[in-house]
Each structure stands twice: as C-alpha cells, then as structure tokens.
Amino acid sequence: MDGRPPLHYHEHSNIISSIKIDYEDKSQDDFFKLLLNRKTTRNFDKNKKMSFKDLSILLKYTYGIHGTRSLYDSDIVSVKKTSPSGGDLHPTEVYLLVMRVEGLKEGMYHYNTGKDELSLIKEYSFDEAVEKARLFSAGQEYTSFSSVMFFLTTRYYRNYWKYRKNSAAYSVTIRDAAHLCQTMYLICTKLNIGCYTAAINHSNIEDEIGLNPFKQGVVMMAGCGVIDENPTILLEPKFNKFN
Ligand SMILES: Cc1cc2nc3c(=O)[nH]c(=O)nc-3n(C[C@H](O)[C@H](O)[C@H](O)COP(=O)(O)O)c2cc1C
Numbered sequence: 191m192d193g194r195p196p197l198h199y200h201e202h203s204n205i206i207s208s209i210k211i212d213y214e215d216k217s218q219d220d221f222f223k224l225l226l227n228r229k230t231t232r233n234f235d236k237n238k239k240m241s242f243k244d245l246s247i248l249l250k251y252t253y254g255i256h257g258t259r260s261l262y263d264s265d266i267v268s269v270k271k272t273s274p275s276g277g278d279l280h281p282t283e284v285y286l287l288v289m290r291v292e293g294l295k296e297g298m299y300h301y302n303t304g305k306d307e308l309s310l311i312k313e314y315s316f317d318e319a320v321e322k323a324r325l326f327s328a329g330q331e332y333t334s335f336s337s338v339m340f341f342l343t344t345r346y347y348r349n350y351w352k353y354r355k356n357s358a359a360y361s362v363t364i365r366d367a368a369h370l371c372q373t374m375y376l377i378c379t380k381l382n383i384g385c386y387t388a389a390i391n392h393s394n395i396e397d398e399i400g401l402n403p404f405k406q407g408v409v410m411m412a413g414c415g416v417i418d419e420n421p422t423i424l425l426e427p428k429f430n431k432f433n
Contacts, residue, residue, distance in 0.1 A: 228375050231384025231417055232425035234335040238416040239290040244381050245338060248414065252374040253284045255303050269303070273369040276362035281348040282370060283406065285311075285399050287326065287339040289319045290415065298399060312398065326395050327388045327411070332425055336384070336415030340374070341395055342367040345406045367410040374412055384417040 216222035257270035261278065268278045275281075286299045286308070296319035298312035314322065320334040326341075327333040344363040353359035371387060378385035390411045396403045 224376060224379050226431070228379045230386050230426060231415070232332045232386060233418040233421035234332065234337070234384055234415040235418040236290075236335040239292045240337040240383060240414070240416055242291055242293045244383060245291050245294070247381065248374060248377055248383075249284075249301050249308075250306065251377055252370055253282070253301055253303060254306065271370075273366075273373045275366050275369075277349065277352045279348055279352060280366070281345045281363060282366055282409075283343050283345060284370075285341045285343060287319065287323060287341070288337075289316070289323060289334070289339075290337040311400075322398070323413075326390055326398075327413075328391055330388050333386070333388055333413055335418075336386070336413045338415070339411055339413045341390075341399070341408050342370060342410040342412065343396075343399070343401060343406050343408050347405055364409050371410060371412045374414075378414050382417065383414050385412065385414045387412055 217226060251272055253271070255269045255271065258267050259270070260266065261268045269280055271280055284301045286301065288294050288296055288299060294308075295310065296314045296316050297310050298314070299308040299310050301307075302309050323334040323336070323339055324331060326339065333339065344367065346360075346363065349363050350359055353362065356362075375385045388411060390408065392408045393403070395408045395411075399408075401407060
C-alpha cells in the first residue's frame with residue numbers, strides 16, 4: 191500500500207451544476223431490505239450442513255434456465271436466466287465443490303442446466319474436500335468451513351462465436367459471471383445462508399475439473415454456507431449503516 195488510499199467517494203472536477211437526488215427511505219420494504227442486508231460472511235458453522243433443497247433453489251434461481259427463445263429466427267436457442275448475459279449467450283457453466291450438504295457426497299459436481307441435474311465428476315473424502323477449498327482459495331482458511339464453493343467457468347468458444355472480432359469479448363465473460371454472483375448472494379440473503387467471494391488459484395481448479403483454459407476457464411468463485419451465529423472471533427468487519 192502506498193500512502194493513504196484515494197478518498198472513499200469521488201467528486202468530478204469541472205462540474206456545471208449539482209442537484210440533490212430525491213429518494214424515499216425504502217429500508218422497510220422487503221426487497222430493499224434484502225438488498226441492504228446482503229453482506230460477505232466469513233464465519234461459518236463447520237458442524238452444520240446446508241440442506242439439499244436450499245442448494246437446489248440457489249442453483250435453479252441463479253444458474254438455472256427459466257425459458258428459451260430462438261435466436262435470429264433460426265434453430266439456435268437462447269436461454270432465459272435471472273441474470274442478464276452479454277449477447278444473450280450465457281456461456282457460464284457452474285461447478286460445485288461440495289463439502290457440507292445434507293444427502294450429498296463430498297465431491298466436485300457440474301450443474302447440468304438442461305436436465306436440472308448435478309453430475310458428480312470427482313469424489314472426495316470430507317478431509318480432501320475441505321483441504322481443496324483452502325487450496326483453491328489461496329489458503330483462506332474460512333472457506334473450508336463453508337458448505338459449497340461455486341466455480342463459475344466460461345465456455346469462451348460460445349462467447350467468441352459471436353464476439354470474435356470484439357476486443358471486449360473476454361471482459362464480457364467476467365461481467366456475466368459477476369452478475370450471476372450478485373444474484374446468488376441476494377438469494378442467499380433471502381434464505382439466511384452466508385455467502386462470500388474469494389480470490390482463487392485458477393489453474394489448480396481448472397486442472398482439478400479437467401478444463402482446457404484456452405477453451406473453458408474459471409473466471410470467478412462464489413461460496414456459501416451455514417452462518418455461525420456465535421463466532422469466537424468475528425471475521426466480518428461491521429459497517430456503520432445509515433439505516
Ligand atoms: C472481486 C472480489 C474479490 C474478493 N476477494 C476476497 C477474498 O479473497 N477474500 C475475502 O475474504 N473477501 C473477498 N472479497 C469480499 C470483499 O472483501 C467484500 O465484498 C468487502 O469487504 C465488502 O463487504 P460486503 O461484501 O459485506 O459489503 C472479494 C470481493 C470481490 C467483489
């Protein structure tokens with residue numbers, strides 16, 4: 191870190207005029223309350239598992255398909271999800287490192303959105319699964335106390351099919367994944383499940399899943415788990431909230 195950080199908010203220079211925004215307090219409205227309550231959780235109860243039903247809701251309403259339409263009046267199909275996607279392509283595929291889910295064997299799974307199925311691709315012992323979580327998140331211990339890590343991978347070739355000559359093509363794939371993560375975090379908030387983003391070791395994960403990262407690579411990770419309501423050490427900084 192180099193000296194003090196730039197200010198936490200920014201004022202543009204050379205402004206012509208300013209006008210105060212005019213908003214009502216929405217903090218008591220259910221939807222806005224949900225938005226305001228979203229936060230990163232790092233204190234997980236390592237002795238509790240999340241339910242398969244909650245995991246299924248998270249999958250279906252974040253990554254799942256809720257409709258189809260034909261693209262360009264052809265037999266090419268576009269799918270409807272709860273998040274938007276650049277070019278209507280939805281090139282993101284989600285893989286799950288399952289550690290603590292009721293009725294689910296520890297392992298690495300792919301969510302097959304066409305069939306609404308979890309396909310097991312690697313089986314782990316419990317100890318192996320939690321060690322992989324720590325390793326994949328660059329040694330961040332708390333991730334190994336959570337229930338599931340979601341690895342968002344992009345099928346670049348699907349995106350590049352349309353954006354072959356566009357220099358923004360790669361960044362669009364990351365923007366897609368970021369939209370999906372926020373959707374997932376809002377659902378977690380609704381279900382009272384803790385959620386987090388963490389740095390990852392991309393190549394370790396790609397090797398583990400068996401991906402060729404020039405075709406399909408990991409772009410982001412989102413995790414979730416059962417919140418530890420009485421942690422001995424609080425890992426989450428408290429914000430002074432306005433409402
Ligand atoms: C791209 C990105 C990377 C992040 N990486 C980490 C990380 O490696 N470890 C971690 O504990 N939190 C990580 N976070 C979580 C942020 O620290 C957190 O969002 C921030 O402190 C604000 O807190 P809030 O999410 O509760 O609003 C990351 C968040 C984002 C969006």
